[in-house]
Amino acid sequence: MERKQKLNNLAKMYKLHQSEKYFDQLYSELLVDWHYRKKVDARRTLSDEVTILTLYEDALLEALRVFDGQTNDFMHLLNQWINRRRIDLQRTNLRRKKVEMITILGRNRESDVCANILETLADSFDPEFSSTTEEAFYEKIYPRKKERDKRELVSHLIESAKTLSDEVTVKILTEFSKYDSPNKLAKALGLHHETVNRKLRRVSRLYDANRFGDLHEYLAV
Template structure:
């Protein structure tokens, strides 16, 4: 099974064959679908976020696999790191919630008030800037592509928790089509200058 997956990944790197990708997806991501509910609970995340995590890791691992060792091990190691990062981010976000609670002192009739203190952090400013940058960059790339890809990217940018599966359902197309369109768009993206293409689709 591991040798088969290794061969499929190397073949896909050369051919970009849709049928080959479907086999890779089935052997690497789809087999974990029944466990996503439990994984989501353990990570304090939604099932959609778990889908996004596994699919994003797969898309990152396929082009970077060199053929050394087993792809399955490489994929699972990357998933483990990504899950740890997601759990850490969730935990930190919870800890950053600052609540100021003014409780009644002696008068039982006085009402307790709960105020949520909201202040913009440097991280918020960075995210806002990144969203502006990503939209400008994606807009320039979309000038070179088709209407379906434009709809997919617009859906990604407007969706709170976008995944290929969720976007596919929204647009009425197969999630494999979403993945292929994004991969094709990524070929026009200068990763050396801007970093990873998918970071510009989801600024969080």
């Protein structure tokens, strides 16, 4: 009770004299409480202690601004302002976290779709389609895409594989049009079929959706 009254008196003296001396004394007293509280609030709001301390300081200034000196419970007023700002911060950070998670899930989904596209292309090879020319390959696999876009996509996937310093993946992307199934491709390259599928899924994560658009278009035949 004595400490509560002490903080109340310091707030009143500051409002009366607008003296930095009283503000500093009040601030020093509050730091004792804030030292432990900021750790809890930082975790609760998905934030950090520096941000929380700034929040406390802003709340203190607001509480002093509206404090009329008549009430005997400045700490109650201060805590109201702190709680309001903490709730706002918590909502903002939770909303941001949710957006980040949706974005990550969207990217993962996009990667899975791209992997499925590559696997679908491999599964759709015609055993009688023996031409290895680039023009015939694009007509067979990507009939609804412009020639330039088709070439750019395959080149992009191959170049993406090169950035991984993975010669096996480059070889898989270069050779998979010659075989009618991933298993036969794997056998021809001396690889396990799961290795082929894993490599395709890995390189699919480098697919540039901004550059090539909706992945679902590549499934249309």
